[in-house]
Amino acid sequence: APAIVRAQAPIKWRMQTYAGAALGAEVTKPAVDYINAAANGEMEIELFYADQIVPTGELFQALQRGTIDAVHSDDDSMASPTPLQRFGGYFPLATKHILDVPVLFNQYGLADIWREEYEKVGVTWLSAAGQDPCNFNTTKEITSLEDLDGLKLYTFPTAGRFLSQFGVVPVSIPYEDAEVAVQTGELDGMAWSGITEDYTVGWADVTDYFLTNNISGAWIGSHFVNPQRWADLPEHLKQLVMAGIEAGHTYRDQWYWGGEARLRAQGDKLKLRTIPQKEWKTVEDAALTFWDEIAEEGEVHAKVVKIFRDYNEVIGNAGPPYTFE
Amino acid sequence: MPKIIRGFVRGVDAMNYFIGRFAMYLIFALIGVLMWSSVSKTFFEPTLWTLEMAQFIMVAFYVLGGPYAVQMGSNVRMDLFYGTWSVRQKAWMDAFTVLFLMFYLGVLLYGAIGSTAYSLGHFTGEPFAFFWDLGVTLVTEGPAAAKDKMGFIERSPTAWRPYIWPVKTIMILGVTLMLLQVTAEFFRDIGRIRGVEL
Amino acid sequence: MPYEMIAILMFSSMMLMLLTGQRVFGAIGFVAAAGGMLLWGTGGADMPFSAAMKLMKWYPLLTLPMFIFMGYVLSESRIADDLYKMFHVWMGPVRGGLAIGTIGLMVLISAMNGLSVAGMAIGATIALPELLKRGYDKIMVTGVIQAGSSLGILVPPSVVLVLYAMIARQPVGQLWLAGVIPGLMMAVMFIIYIYVRCRMQPELGPPLPPEERNVSTREKMRLLSAGLLPLIIFAVMMVPFVKGWTSLVESSAIGAMAAFVAAVLKGRMTREVFENSVRNTLGISCMFMWIILAALGFGAIFDGLGAVKAISDLFTAQWGLDPWVILILMQLSFIVMGTFLDDTAMLVIVAPLYVPLVGDLGFDLVWYGVLYTITCQIAYMTPPFGYNLFLMRAMAPPEISIRDIYRSIIPFVAVMVAALAAVMAFPQIALWLPDLIYK
Numbered sequence: 025a026p027a028i029v030r031a032q033a034p035i036k037w038r039m040q041t042y043a044g045a046a047l048g049a050e051v052t053k054p055a056v057d058y059i060n061a062a063a064n065g066e067m068e069i070e071l072f073y074a075d076q077i078v079p080t081g082e083l084f085q086a087l088q089r090g091t092i093d094a095v096h097s098d099d100d101s102m103a104s105p106t107p108l109q110r111f112g113g114y115f116p117l118a119t120k121h122i123l124d125v126p127v128l129f130n131q132y133g134l135a136d137i138w139r140e141e142y143e144k145v146g147v148t149w150l151s152a153a154g155q156d157p158c159n160f161n162t163t164k165e166i167t168s169l170e171d172l173d174g175l176k177l178y179t180f181p182t183a184g185r186f187l188s189q190f191g192v193v194p195v196s197i198p199y200e201d202a203e204v205a206v207q208t209g210e211l212d213g214m215a216w217s218g219i220t221e222d223y224t225v226g227w228a229d230v231t232d233y234f235l236t237n238n239i240s241g242a243w244i245g246s247h248f249v250n251p252q253r254w255a256d257l258p259e260h261l262k263q264l265v266m267a268g269i270e271a272g273h274t275y276r277d278q279w280y281w282g283g284e285a286r287l288r289a290q291g292d293k294l295k296l297r298t299i300p301q302k303e304w305k306t307v308e309d310a311a312l313t314f315w316d317e318i319a320e321e322g323e324v325h326a327k328v329v330k331i332f333r334d335y336n337e338v339i340g341n342a343g344p345p346y347t348f349e
Numbered sequence: 350m351p352k353i354i355r356g357f358v359r360g361v362d363a364m365n366y367f368i369g370r371f372a373m374y375l376i377f378a379l380i381g382v383l384m385w386s387s388v389s390k391t392f393f394e395p396t397l398w399t400l401e402m403a404q405f406i407m408v409a410f411y412v413l414g415g416p417y418a419v420q421m422g423s424n425v426r427m428d429l430f431y432g433t434w435s436v437r438q439k440a441w442m443d444a445f446t447v448l449f450l451m452f453y454l455g456v457l458l459y460g461a462i463g464s465t466a467y468s469l470g471h472f473t474g475e476p477f478a479f480f481w482d483l484g485v486t487l488v489t490e491g492p493a494a495a496k497d498k499m500g501f502i503e504r505s506p507t508a509w510r511p512y513i514w515p516v517k518t519i520m521i522l523g524v525t526l527m528l529l530q531v532t533a534e535f536f537r538d539i540g541r542i543r544g545v546e547l
Numbered sequence: 548m549p550y551e552m553i554a555i556l557m558f559s560s561m562m563l564m565l566l567t568g569q570r571v572f573g574a575i576g577f578v579a580a581a582g583g584m585l586l587w588g589t590g591g592a593d594m595p596f597s598a599a600m601k602l603m604k605w606y607p608l609l610t611l612p613m614f615i616f617m618g619y620v621l622s623e624s625r626i627a628d629d630l631y632k633m634f635h636v637w638m639g640p641v642r643g644g645l646a647i648g649t650i651g652l653m654v655l656i657s658a659m660n661g662l663s664v665a666g667m668a669i670g671a672t673i674a675l676p677e678l679l680k681r682g683y684d685k686i687m688v689t690g691v692i693q694a695g696s697s698l699g700i701l702v703p704p705s706v707v708l709v710l711y712a713m714i715a716r717q718p719v720g721q722l723w724l725a726g727v728i729p730g731l732m733m734a735v736m737f738i739i740y741i742y743v744r745c746r747m748q749p750e751l752g753p754p755l756p757p758e759e760r761n762v763s764t765r766e767k768m769r770l771l772s773a774g775l776l777p778l779i780i781f782a783v784m785m786v787p788f789v790k791g792w793t794s795l796v797e798s799s800a801i802g803a804m805a806a807f808v809a810a811v812l813k814g815r816m817t818r819e820v821f822e823n824s825v826r827n828t829l830g831i832s833c834m835f836m837w838i839i840l841a842a843l844g845f846g847a848i849f850d851g852l853g854a855v856k857a858i859s860d861l862f863t864a865q866w867g868l869d870p871w872v873i874l875i876l877m878q879l880s881f882i883v884m885g886t887f888l889d890d891t892a893m894l895v896i897v898a899p900l901y902v903p904l905v906g907d908l909g910f911d912l913v914w915y916g917v918l919y920t921i922t923c924q925i926a927y928m929t930p931p932f933g934y935n936l937f938l939m940r941a942m943a944p945p946e947i948s949i950r951d952i953y954r955s956i957i958p959f960v961a962v963m964v965a966a967l968a969a970v971m972a973f974p975q976i977a978l979w980l981p982d983l984i985y986k
């Protein structure tokens with residue numbers, strides 16, 4: 025927050041996103057642009073990208089202390105000190121499609137849990153939305169589960185914890201360094217995103233294969249704000265910020281949904297590979313065990329896992345297009 | 350110069366020399382960890398912990414070794430003018446500019462303490478009160494009660510998931526030692542101005 | 548405060564701080580901390596420390612102490628002596644031959660090391676005394692060693708190009724390959740300059756006296772084999788990396804280990820050599836790391852206060868200009884800043900600002916990496932602030948004054964600027980090799 029405030033100067037927020045500049049232009053910037061344009065000079069959000077102001081690992085503390093005013097990130101990447109850290113980003117095989125996420129938050133009660141848990145640690149949670157599935161893009165070909173053994177992959181902490189049982193070696197480095205890390209040999213690829221991001225951020229240029237099996241159907245990420253900064257905002261600007269975030273969600277839903285289909289069908293940089301569904305069943309079963317483990321970790325964990333279970337039961341009974349078969 | 354100041358300078362020099370000499374050999378720990386990383390990857394399974402371990406060692410290497418490097422005079426200066434001054438003139442200027450360096454180190458230390466408090470689960474932004482409380486509890490009620498004062502203990506977001514507070518504690522220690530060394534340098538400059546070599 | 552004001556205020560106070568001659572990391576760090584406290588607002592005081600966490604996660608920096616250690620082992624143990632003798636005997640009869648041989652030595656050292664420290668140390672401890680003894684002009688040879696050693700960051704492996712790769716998000720392999728031909732070209736240009744200069748003024752570089760030249764062909768061939776050592780170290784370090792068996796940081800550790808083992812096998816790893824290598828590695832690594840720590844904090848605060856945006860607006864406001872004019876302006880500003888700032892500070896403060904702009908202008912970022920590195924080489928040796936200048940001052944014998952050192956670099960900087968212009972005008976000098984291998 026700027027210390028020098030002039031009369032009628034716009035309210036300024038510094039916002040940092042978990043995404044690098046190329047991805048951030050699609051996942052975070054549209055909402056910011058909308059808010060800045062609609063605020064008509066009353067408010068201005070300055071957007072910064074991954075690790076630009078503070079390293080992503082320090083992002084949460086920076087948000088609490090007001091060093092950064094607002095954040096767009098998943099709970100896992102920003103090392104959230106809440107139990108929700110396990111569920112943000114990619115909770116293994118908990119969702120199938122991008123729209124599952126807002127439904128889970130707005131119809132199945134995740135929003136209340138998120139709001140409550142973040143309030144406890146001094147951060148205001150505003151809104152969550154879905155993004156792309158978590159596929160693999162690698163320099164080495166994957167056609168069976170055995171091929172995962174020994175692969176060094178850039179992935180989310182919780183996803184990495186889950187994948188390590190298949191021999192994956194999860195590597196954690198700053199987001200913007202991942203592409204070069206493939207070239208310096210620190211990584212064999214990523215289990216981080218769908219194919220749209222692979223092409224957008226340049227990962228498709230350094231890896232050769234894309235595995236169509238995903239370990240989660242949609243990323244879960246949120247907008248957060250420093251409580252004091254939120255309280256200082258006049259009501260009409262609060263409404264405006266929320267509307268801008270919703271507009272960003274809508275844009276993103278379409279960008280990913282269209283991108284995933286088009287680039288799988290027409291992209292020429294990554295060769296598609298698939299592990300047969302029969303074999304992949306092992307991973308799906310392992311995910312259910314993993315859910316049980318996570319549910320054991322605490323009350324909130326159990327509550328969230330139960331919601332995922334209930335929802336998956338509903339879509340399982342509903343059948344396609346909610347499920348794949 | 351007062352005896353106590355001589356003692357301080359000598360004490361700080363000796364302590365940082367000792368710690369710096371220890372940090373100096375961490376280069377071999379660094380080489381060892383990275384060599385093990387190459388070996389295990391080639392012959393066994395890639396390791397989860399080597400890159401991060403190397404990063405922690407590197408932090409200890411440069412943070413704990415920093416004060417010794419100051420003793421050795423390894424820190425470069427832009428000596429366009431500085432290089433042409435006499436020892437006394439340099440001492441005058443240094444005695445003044447070292448205050449800026451102390452300010453920087455102080456801010457760095459403040460951030461390190463806040464961040465370490467965070468990594469021990471303190472979220473309300475009063476790190477000094479937190480550590481005081483923690484210390485008092487530890488002394489009066491024992492380790493278990495002190496543990497209860499802590500909240501969510503920060504872990505690195507990696508598969509290895511090491512706790513972060515040890516490396517942050519090393520940084521607090523290193524910056525503190527640096528601050529002491531720089532204070533000793535300040536006294537040394539004052540000494541030079543008065544014509545005494547400390 | 549307007550963004551432009553913040554930019555000017557922070558930059559000028561940093562310059563002022565630097566001119567007082569205080570420790571560089573203190574100067575940069577103070578402006579960062581003061582900017583954070585006074586201009587940022589809530590939470591600004593946490594910024595300098597959060598740079599420490601950023602630094603920790605920047606994994607290519609692990610190569611820094613490795614390459615520094617390797618450089619000191621190579622120079623302190625004097626295993627490069629044979630190498631120097633080889634050039635000495637083979638090039639001795641030529642006018643200026645020893646200086647030309649020194650450039651050759653520097654190219655080989657550069658291929659074993661990612662920084663210029665090793666070349667400086669070896670040049671100053673081995674080559675310089677010999678050259679002076681043989682009556683070479685002290686100003687010329689001082690320049691030869693500074694310029695030659697700066698090839699360390701252009702000829703692969705190069706730490707500067709790795710850090711650039713991280714900022715520009717360009718492939719390290721291609722960047723390193725792109726540095727090969729410009730590096731060799733620059734070495735040849737140095738050699739041509741020395742040769743021509745010594746033709747015109749023979750007293751600058753007398754040929755060896757005949758009695759020193761009478762070396763048997765067998766001995767000559769034996770010395771030639773000394774050239775194998777750098778090739779072996781280069782191969783042990785680079786082959787596993789290029790093959791994808793080891794990562795970059797692992798390879799740098801293998802290189803450090805290889806140099807250490809070579810020194811032990813040659814019986815040169817005495818207690819004193821060990822002590823000097825390890826202690827100097829700590830000293831130089833700490834110098835670099837504390838500067839980068841301060842500069843990362845400065846960069847983040849500068850950026851967060853909107854000053855970066857102000858400077859790019861300045862450039863974007865000039866969109867009407869030809870992209871080439873903007874590029875040339877950038878390189879000029881880099882060279883000017885390079886005289887005052889060190890290359891690590893430039894890398895974390897200025898590069899994040901320029902690199903995306905260069906990409907937007909439609910230039911090739913691998914090619915620009917080479918331009919950037921040459922500019923860093925120039926920055927290394929232009930007064931008042933340059934590592935090679937400092938190292939030279941620390942290592943040179945007393946008969947070489949600061950004035951001599953400053954004067955010595957003039958012709959070589961001119962050659963470097965010419966090389967820079969050549970690579971700008973003919974991008975294929977840099978891009979031909981990576982294109983050949985990767986396309």
Ligand code: NA
Pocket residue numbers: 656657658659660661662698699700701702703704705
């Ligand atoms: Na090199």
Ligand code: NA
Pocket residue numbers: 885886887888925926927928929930931932933
């Ligand atoms: Na310079």
